[in-house]
Amino acid sequence: MRTYQLQSGAGIGALVQTDLASRPLGPRDVRVRMRAAALNARDLAFARGAFYNPPSHPIVPLVDGCGEVVEIGDEVTRFVVGERVITNYYPRWIDGTITPAKTAVSFGAQLDGTLAEELVTDQEGLVRAPASLDDRAAATLSCAGLTAWHALFGVATLQPGATVLLLGTGGVSIWALQLASAAGLFPIITSSQDDKLERAVSLGARATVNYRSTPEWQKEVIGLTHGLGADLVVEVGGEGTLARSLQASRAGGTVVVIGRVSGGGGVSIEPGALIGGAKRLTGITTGSRAMLEDLVRFVDSAAITPAIDKVFGFGEARDAYDYVAHGQHFGKTVIDFSQ
Ligand SMILES: NC(=O)c1ccc[n+]([C@@H]2O[C@H](COP(=O)([O-])OP(=O)(O)OC[C@H]3O[C@@H](n4cnc5c(N)ncnc54)[C@H](OP(=O)(O)O)[C@@H]3O)[C@@H](O)[C@H]2O)c1
Known part of the structure; x- marks a missing residue:
């Protein structure tokens, strides 16, 4: 089978296409013929050597993917041949509270990932794909979609009409925009x-702010919310945005810390920034399989089609990495294996 391999820390230029023999199936394993995969910021971090706990050998990169079950082990009960599936980001986090053991490994970081014609995994590492989405769109749920879902609906209890602030137009933020809009929330987004x-x-x-031409964008957000601030901030910016995100959140509001597209350096936060307004600051890492299944159900029922910016063929994977690295994308960048 055709596959790519990449050594963590070796850089995008080290991504190589190669042929490997198909892996034999264990009794609880499923063989998936991959049809599409998608890129995330974490895949660039893996290439740069900035992702946690990397193996010392090259692996198949990428975590997002959709494919078809083509073979199952003798003890597999969750799937039958012919079903369309997507990856569960953390194959050992099925449900419940996060623990280090549940999040110790993920596809395309510690385990072989989705940028290969075949993925062999324990049946627990997969979820049925949304019936309403084609393979390309379904390939975008496992990381960005799940993280956006967890931030919006797993952390806080938002009433319809609640204001959510989204930063930038990358994969997580655009997924959050589409979910928030479908759920009757009031999304404000920056770019x-x-x-x-x-x-x-x-x-x-429902409202937008250009954070480049309006460097004090948090004041604009406060103005847009009648002086109150946002109920929830999906904070993907990190160093350059976290303090402003806190200012832009309302009293009793929540800032969900997810990423650091503007830098991962230290941020100085006054305790008073949280105490006075009784604000909540919390981090998340993607989510569990149970959350992913809830997301799949919502995507189907609300007829959400995730925004795909650009599609590359299997042979163009390095171009896809370069495209995301340049940061000009809007929403998701996908690799279609049929091209
Ligand atoms: N905790 C988790 O489980 C988890 C899961 C997924 C992702 N993440 C992290 O979350 C972050 C976003 O991931 P992603 O895949 O959505 O990334 P992405 O698609 O690469 O997002 C890039 C976008 O970020 C925006 N951006 C850059 N600097 C900004 C700034 N100063 N203020 C506001 N927006 C800014 C830009 O939007 P414009 O072009 O519109 O300006 C850019 O297009 C990354 O740090 C990633 O590692 C964490």
Whole structure:
């Protein structure tokens, strides 16, 4: 089978296509013929050597993917041949509270991932794909989609009409925009580019702020929310945005810390920034399989089609990495194995 391999820390240039023999199946294993995969910021971090607990040997990269079950082990009960499946980001986090053991390994980081014609995994590492989505769209749920779902619906209890602030127009934020819009929330989104903000409006953004031309964007958000601030902030910015995100959140509101697209350095936060307004600051890491199954159900029932910015063929995987690395994308970047 055709596959790619990458050594953590070796850089995007070290991504190589190669042929490997198919792996034999264990009794609880499923063989999936992969049809599409998608990229996330964490895949660039893996290439740079900035992702946690990397193996010392090259592995198949990427975690997001959709494919078809082509063979099952003798003891497999969750799937039958012919079903369409997507990956469960943390194959050992089935449900319940997070623990280090549940999140010790993920596809495309410590385990072989989805950028290969075949994925062999224990049946627990897969979820049925949304029936309403094609393979490309279904390939975007496992990381960005699940993280957005967890942030919006797993951390806080938001009433319809609640205001959510989304930062930038990358994969997580655009997924969060589409979910928030479908759920009757009031999404405000920022971007460095006005054309991206226009695209965000077409996907349901109710208000927009250009964080480049309005460096004090948190004040704009407070103004847009009648002086109150957002009920929830999906904080993907890190170093350059966290303090402002806290200011932009309302009294009693929540800031969900997810990423650091603007840098991962230290942030100085006054205790008073949390105490006075009784604000909540909490981190999350993707989510459990139970959350992913809830997301699949919502995507089907609300007829959400995730925004895909650009599609690359299997032979163009390195171009796909370069495209995401340049940061010009809007939403998701996908690799279609049929191209
Ligand atoms: N905790 C978790 O489980 C988890 C899961 C997924 C992702 N993450 C992390 O979350 C972050 C986002 O991931 P992603 O896959 O969505 O990344 P992405 O698609 O690469 O997002 C890139 C976008 O971030 C925006 N951005 C850059 N600097 C910004 C700033 N100063 N303020 C606001 N927006 C800014 C830009 O939007 P514009 O072009 O519109 O300006 C850019 O296009 C990453 O750090 C990633 O590692 C964490």
